[in-house]
Amino acid sequence: MESGATATEAATHAVVQVVGGGTPQATGSFGFWFADQRWQWSDEVAVMHGYEPGTVTPTTELLLSHKHPDDRAQVAETIAKSLRNAEPFCSRHRIIDTTGQMRHVIVLGDTMTDDDGKVVGTTGYYVDLTETFDEQRQETLANALPELFEARAVIEQAKGVLMRVYRLNAEQAFRVLQWRSQETNIKLRTLATRLIAELDSLPPAPPQVQTAFDHLLLTMHEQAGPE
Known part of the structure; x- marks a missing residue:
């Protein structure tokens, strides 16, 4: 912004940065296939857990190992329920990355279906709420x-x-x-x-x-x- 900008213009610019614009949030996508319990993380989700993109293959065991000890049982039950009922996996909890840093995340999922409309998994997003x-x-x-x-x-x-x-x-x-x-x-x-x-x-x-x-x-x- 030019140095001669008015206070109103500066305020407008700041608001635009907050409302529908600005730096993208720390989010990443995931997929979870029920039949073989296969996970897929986007690079952003891998980084949230402290891994370089492409260096780790996510599994349920790995995922649970990164949960805060006080949240691990709740997340494990949520995943088990997702498998039993063929429904999305959604949760708000804390994760511990490979450096020991704790992050507050919310996981939002929706159903994943095959060509016949059968629910085969869940797909959605991790949103990092820490910063x-x-x-x-x-x-x-x-x-x-x-x-x-x-x-x-x-x-x-x-x-x-x-x-x-x-x-x-x-x-x-x-x-x-x-x-x-x-x-x-x-x-x-x-x-x-x-x-x-x-x-x-x-x-x-x-x-x-x-x-x-x-x-x-x-x-x-x-x-x-x-x-």
Whole structure:
């Protein structure tokens, strides 16, 4: 940005970096085939665990070995349930990489089907929630541009839903929304509006509501909806 830019232009630039733009979140994809319990990690997921891309073949045993000891049993049961019920593997937990660093991650999955429509596995994303946003950009988003207040209202609603469903704090929930905005190239406000509009379509009680919400979060960009 040129040195002669106004304060308003500077604020607008900072907001653009936060809302639907800026540096991509620390995310990576995975696939898990039920029949042979075969895993596939993207390079980003390998790096989250501390490995150079292409140097490790993920397995359930390796995956569980990186879970925080207090989270390992929960994740193991989630994977076992995924195999028993042929349903997506989704979880929020902590991992320990090869250097001993702890990372907070959320894993969002959807069903993987073959040509006949049979569920054969789950595929989705790891989202690293460890790092925090730059405080100055958060302050800009909250206070600098009054015209964003209406957009913020629906974004706050969507954040509240994510906080409740996935047990996230406010910043982590915003990271998930920002990730989906960047991944789908849809404005954050539009994505939040669609999410809120589709909530009534979810089943009324767990565990179906968890799986249905995961599917909604990963696919709502494909549906026509409110702007």
